[in-house]
Amino acid sequence: MPSLSDSYRNHPLHIHHKHHDLYSLQELPESYTWTNINDNTFTYPSSNNISEGSSVNVPVIDLNDPNASTLIGHACKTWGVFQVVNHGVPLSLLDDIEWVGLTLFSLPSQQKLKAARCPNGVSGYGLARISSFFPKLMWSEGFTILGSPLEHFRQLWPHDYNKYCDIVLQYDETMKKLAEKLMWMMLDSLGITKEDLKWAGSKSQFSEACAALQLNSYPSCPDPNRAMGLAPHTDSTLFTILYQNNISGLQVKHDGSDDGNGWVTVPPLSGGLVINVGDLLHILSNGLYPSAFHRVLVNRTRQRFSAAYLFGPPANVEICPHAKLVGPSRPPLYRPVTWNEQFSHTINTRLQILFYK
Ligand SMILES: O=C(O)CCC(=O)C(=O)O
Numbered sequence: 001m002p003s004l005s006d007s008y009r010n011h012p013l014h015i016h017h018k019h020h021d022l023y024s025l026q027e028l029p030e031s032y033t034w035t036n037i038n039d040n041t042f043t044y045p046s047s048n049n050i051s052e053g054s055s056v057n058v059p060v061i062d063l064n065d066p067n068a069s070t071l072i073g074h075a076c077k078t079w080g081v082f083q084v085v086n087h088g089v090p091l092s093l094l095d096d097i098e099w100v101g102l103t104l105f106s107l108p109s110q111q112k113l114k115a116a117r118c119p120n121g122v123s124g125y126g127l128a129r130i131s132s133f134f135p136k137l138m139w140s141e142g143f144t145i146l147g148s149p150l151e152h153f154r155q156l157w158p159h160d161y162n163k164y165c166d167i168v169l170q171y172d173e174t175m176k177k178l179a180e181k182l183m184w185m186m187l188d189s190l191g192i193t194k195e196d197l198k199w200a201g202s203k204s205q206f207s208e209a210c211a212a213l214q215l216n217s218y219p220s221c222p223d224p225n226r227a228m229g230l231a232p233h234t235d236s237t238l239f240t241i242l243y244q245n246n247i248s249g250l251q252v253k254h255d256g257s258d259d260g261n262g263w264v265t266v267p268p269l270s271g272g273l274v275i276n277v278g279d280l281l282h283i284l285s286n287g288l289y290p291s292a293f294h295r296v297l298v299n300r301t302r303q304r305f306s307a308a309y310l311f312g313p314p315a316n317v318e319i320c321p322h323a324k325l326v327g328p329s330r331p332p333l334y335r336p337v338t339w340n341e342q343f344s345h346t347i348n349t350r351l352q353i354l355f356y357k
Pocket residue numbers: 214216230235242244249250294296305306308
């Protein structure tokens with residue numbers, strides 16, 4: 001059974017060769033300049049104006065609303081992304097994870113590189129996970145946590161790693177509970193019940209589910225109109241729960257957008273969390289809930305931070321269009337895949353869409 005690490009092994013990332021300290025650069029290096037991709041293969045705005053005043057808005061759903069499950073189903077079908085409020089995650093915990101992330105990314109480069117992700121590994125400090133699939137570098141840095149952060153945090157903070165570890169563990173535990181709740185609301189909106197999904201486990205709590213936490217930092221950028229924080233992609237997850245700080249940058253592709261190029265900003269909402277439909281829910285729903293195609297733009301003056309909780313099925317479970325959503329008039333559109341397989345496939349497919357359309 002290939003592991004997520006196998007997927008990375010096929011697309012190694014050598015951060016030491018490419019690493020720049022983005023916080024001290026006064027000019028955008030050529031390796032980070034995206035505008036020379038002007039051969040019509042890449043959709044990019046003429047200016048990185050991050051408009052908040054769009055007439056189409058990403059849905060905001062109150063999880064205490066008795067209709068929440070129906071509203072979620074509609075948002076998944078029409079947007080692939082929505083924000084939730086009244087989700088039960090204490091705001092102090094969101095502040096805490098932001099503090100861990102900002103403290104981590106503000107360490108000197110040499111210190112961060114002590115916890116660098118191995119070229120073929122998953123956990124640790126490094127370039128955006130999708131970097132190896134794109135010709136240009138992105139104006140961001142990331143830290144991926146799969147399982148315990150202890151080993152890496154000990155290298156970053158030899159004396160007081162415990163307080164940072166405790167916050168990450170509490171964040172993981174809280175997100176796991178929210179993920180379970182959201183997953184059942186999404187499944188309910190598809191007409192799938194607890195009896196219909198064996199891999200949810202005997203208590204239907206997704207106790208074997210895999211998850212990773214991805215911390216992202218987007219430093220202020222000397223030339224934001226020619227830089228890309230995170231290139232357009234879909235997440236290979238079932239879904240992603242994203243906390244973003246109060247700096248705009250996340251955009252999602254949506255047919256009804258009114259900016260002429262299809263990108264709609266997902267505005268930061270105090271205390272809100274963004275939910276992105278990922279490729280595996282796309283497959284499980286037999287295409288009814290399309291995965292959100294999204295990207296991140298950067299700005300000249302403010303550092304942006306986000307924490308993405310990547311929620312997926314148990315490693316050995318193959319996700320396929322659910323039997324309840326397949327019939328004579330609705331053949332299965334996708335073959336069964338594990339999360340590990342999907343990681344490689346999707347990005348390749350999306351790249352083909354981007355570069356060969
Ligand atoms: O920073 C963001 O808002 C999005 C991050 C993201 O898309 C990811 O980590 O996959």
